[in-house]
Amino acid sequence: MRRGVAAFLNRKPGLRLSILLSAPMAWLGLAYLGALAALFVTAFWHADPFTGTVVTDWSLDNFETLVTDSVYRTITFRTIGIAVAVTLVDVVIAFPMAFHMARFASPRARRVLVIAVLTPLWASYLVKAYAWRTMLSGNGILHWLLAPVGLSSPGYGLTATVITLSYLWLPYMILPVYAGLERLPDSLVDASGDLGARPWRTFRSVILPLTFPAIVAGSIFTFSLSLGDYITVRIVGGASQMLGNVVFDNVGAANNLPFAATVATVPVVIMLGYLAAVRRTGALENL
Amino acid sequence: MTSRGVRYLLLAALVLGLVVIYFPLLLVLLNSFNADTTFGWPPSALTFEWWTRVASNEGALAALRTSVVAGLAATGIALVLGTMAAFALQRYRFYGRDAVSLLIILPIALPGIVTGIALNNAFRTVLGVDLGLLTAVVAHATFCIVVVFNNVIARLRRVGGDLREASMDLGADGFTTFRLVTFPMLRSALLAGGLLAFALSFDEIIVTTFTLGAGLETLPIWILNNLFRPNQAPVVNVVAAVLVLASTIPVYLAQRLSGDTNSGGRL
Numbered sequence: 001m002r003r004g005v006a007a008f009l010n011r012k013p014g015l016r017l018s019i020l021l022s023a024p025m026a027w028l029g030l031a032y033l034g035a036l037a038a039l040f041v042t043a044f045w046h047a048d049p050f051t052g053t054v055v056t057d058w059s060l061d062n063f064e065t066l067v068t069d070s071v072y073r074t075i076t077f078r079t080i081g082i083a084v085a086v087t088l089v090d091v092v093i094a095f096p097m098a099f100h101m102a103r104f105a106s107p108r109a110r111r112v113l114v115i116a117v118l119t120p121l122w123a124s125y126l127v128k129a130y131a132w133r134t135m136l137s138g139n140g141i142l143h144w145l146l147a148p149v150g151l152s153s154p155g156y157g158l159t160a161t162v163i164t165l166s167y168l169w170l171p172y173m174i175l176p177v178y179a180g181l182e183r184l185p186d187s188l189v190d191a192s193g194d195l196g197a198r199p200w201r202t203f204r205s206v207i208l209p210l211t212f213p214a215i216v217a218g219s220i221f222t223f224s225l226s227l228g229d230y231i232t233v234r235i236v237g238g239a240s241q242m243l244g245n246v247v248f249d250n251v252g253a254a255n256n257l258p259f260a261a262t263v264a265t266v267p268v269v270i271m272l273g274y275l276a277a278v279r280r281t282g283a284l285e286n287l
Numbered sequence: 288m289t290s291r292g293v294r295y296l297l298l299a300a301l302v303l304g305l306v307v308i309y310f311p312l313l314l315v316l317l318n319s320f321n322a323d324t325t326f327g328w329p330p331s332a333l334t335f336e337w338w339t340r341v342a343s344n345e346g347a348l349a350a351l352r353t354s355v356v357a358g359l360a361a362t363g364i365a366l367v368l369g370t371m372a373a374f375a376l377q378r379y380r381f382y383g384r385d386a387v388s389l390l391i392i393l394p395i396a397l398p399g400i401v402t403g404i405a406l407n408n409a410f411r412t413v414l415g416v417d418l419g420l421l422t423a424v425v426a427h428a429t430f431c432i433v434v435v436f437n438n439v440i441a442r443l444r445r446v447g448g449d450l451r452e453a454s455m456d457l458g459a460d461g462f463t464t465f466r467l468v469t470f471p472m473l474r475s476a477l478l479a480g481g482l483l484a485f486a487l488s489f490d491e492i493i494v495t496t497f498t499l500g501a502g503l504e505t506l507p508i509w510i511l512n513n514l515f516r517p518n519q520a521p522v523v524n525v526v527a528a529v530l531v532l533a534s535t536i537p538v539y540l541a542q543r544l545s546g547d548t549n550s551g552g553r554l
Contacts (some may be wrong), residue, residue, distance in 0.1 A: 006460035013379065020375035021387070024368045024432065028390050032402075032429055035409035039401075042408055054412055093307075096300035104294055113301075115542055120308050122483070122538040124490040124530040126507045130514065131311035131527070134318060141314065141328040170308065199290055228398020231492060235514065244400045251404060251497065257412065260404055267398050 043261040052255035062262035072246065076266060079243045082162055083226035087173075087219045089166040094173035094218065101174075102181035114178070121171045129235045132164040136236060156238040164236050165226050172221035180214020181207075216278045223274060227267040243267060312531050319528040324521050337521040347526055350509035357420060357505060358488040361427035365484045366477060368428070369435025377443040394430040399493030402430065407497040419500035426498040427491060431484035438480030438541075439473060446472050479541035486537040490530065506530060 009016055044058050066072050101113045120128075133156075135142050142153040154160050184207065192202040230244025243266055250260035322332035341347055372391055376384060394402050406426045410416045450472070454464040492507040499505065504512065510526055513519040 002462060003460055006462050010461055017375055017379045017381060020371045020379075024372040024375070024391070025387070027368055027429065028394070028432065031409070031425075032394060032405075033390065035405040035413075036401075038413050039405040039408050042412065093300075093304055096297050097304040100294075100297040100301040104297065113305075116305060117308070118542075119535050119538050120312060122486050122490070122534045123312055124492075124507060124527070124534055126490070126492050126510055127315060127527040127530050128311060130510065130523070131315045133514075134524075135311060135314065137325070139325060139328065144328045167307070167311070170304075174304075199293065224396070224398060228400045228493075230400060231511070244398075247400055247404060248496075251407060257404075257408060261408065264401050264404050268401055271398075 039261050040265065042258050043265055045258045047256040047258050054257055062259050065259070066262055066266070072263070075241055075243060075246060078158075078240070079227060079267075080270065082158065082165065082242065083223045085162045086165045086169065086226045087222045089162065090170050090173040090222045091177075091215055091219070093166070094170060094177050095215070098174050098178035098181055102178050102184075110182075114175070117171050117174050117178075125168060126231065128168055129164055129232045132160070132167065133235050136160050136163075156236050158237065158240055160236040160238075161233050161240065161242075164232050165229060166222075168232065169222040169225050172225070173215075173218035176214045176217040176221075177211065180211040180217070184210055213281045216281050220271075220275065220278070224267070224271050227270060315524065315531055316528045319521075319525045321521075321524075324517070337525045341522050341525045341529075344522055346504070346513075347506070347509055347522065350504040350506045353420065353503055354489055354505040354507075357424050357427055358485045360424040361431050361488045362481050362484045364424070364428035365431035365435045366481055369432045369480065369484075370439050370473075370477065372432065373436050373439035373443060377440050378448075391433050391436050395433050399491075400497075402426070403494040403497030406494070410498065417500065418498060420503060423495055423499040423503075423505070426494050427488040430491070430494065431487055434484045434487055435477070435480035438476045438483070442473055442476035475544045479544040482537035482541045482544075486534045490534050 042054065043062060044060070045054055045056050046059065046061060047053065048055050097117075101110055101117075105113060134140055136153050136156060137143075138153070138155070140153060146152055154163070188206055188210070189202060192206045193199075197205065228244055230242055230248050233240055233242045233245060243263060246263045247260045250256045250263065318330075319337055320333045320335065321330040322334040322336075323330060369391075372387070376388060403426070406422070406429070407418070410418060410422050416422060450468050451464055454468045455461075459467065489505075490507060492505075492511065495505055495508060496511075499508065506526060507530070510523055510530075513523050
């Protein structure tokens, strides 16, 4: 019996493939993609103002509120501003680190360094945000470190949010940039030197243009992750709100799921626009 | 500036960067022994009291149980689905193959809040199911699949198909080959993928917020709910320290087990 089944399957590679794909595709293709599609559809419905139940009348009212209400405009631009700031901070910190790892460290040291950068990615997001809350507090360690040089901790607010998000997503920037720099052939750098370019010129004209797609690849993570965040800003952002907070409050307290769905499309649309814009750089092959 | 000078500057940047990456995590561990309940720095005295207090904190222990159950269930589902998908994509070339691999990373590539609210909406509005532990398990499994998938497909690529073909040539059927050849070669990759999937599920908070039933708490949610209560601060910090240890140990083990540097990647 078993041999019969095995022989039958052996003759039918298409059937074997279908069986292997069936369960994962049912889960991800039907359930997950279906949920995403349903979310998009819900954005065009609205909630009954008294009961909070979803009314399936089609309209663009939610989108109109989103665009015309100055509160949501401010929050959208603030969120984009934070995401841009976080991305820039991460590029500035990650590039020198990745550069040393890829170009100067020995192969053995490289492996250790990659693991050293990777491991904290798995440490809880919440714990890291919480650690910064403790560090940034009035009597925390930042105050203790900065007070002797006449500075003070930035306290809770937008600066703290940018610092904490940059910290959280830093490894996502280091790893693609490192991979990009490691792929860069030594011969090109040597050729540039042989042709008389000084190190700075080689960096500017050879290394930077060739690793730019990798930097963009890293920025996709830092940008996307910052756009969707709402917990860090709750923990270290004081009273500031980001798009994610609007979504969260509308699912919970305000019980207006359709409007939450509308707001949630904003980061998705921004990310799709960003991905379309950077596709020409070849960044997507660096993911 | 000489190139030697640049090298030292870059080395300094690297060391400083790593210090910044690890410092907050070490501080959480250290602060779990800080006698001051507001974690003033430097600590005036060290104590084990908070650790013993956690051991009798009902809320934290219940949250730990929920986290472990959800993590194990999600890992189990992810192991099956991720392995099946990895076999399909490694062994066959078919139309839509790229779309399938994109679909597998999508739950972790989209902002967590989008995945969270999409599943919340699907459960509550579309299916009419009440949120509970099961809905959170389904959500966790969805984004854990990619971790198992990455580990298994990396191993399948490395071992190639020679041994499998040899086994078939020697007369073993498909099932026997899987049991005696393929599975033993995959075992450590499965273990590594499972550990990482569990670590991912154990830490997750955003999707969990939207898919876990009211009245239930996982450890990260317990932390968030108690974060702004001053008298809970030391206990919260101990739980945070536990999470740091509980998440980095599986990652370390997984890297030892699989021997692939990239196995620690989340994407």
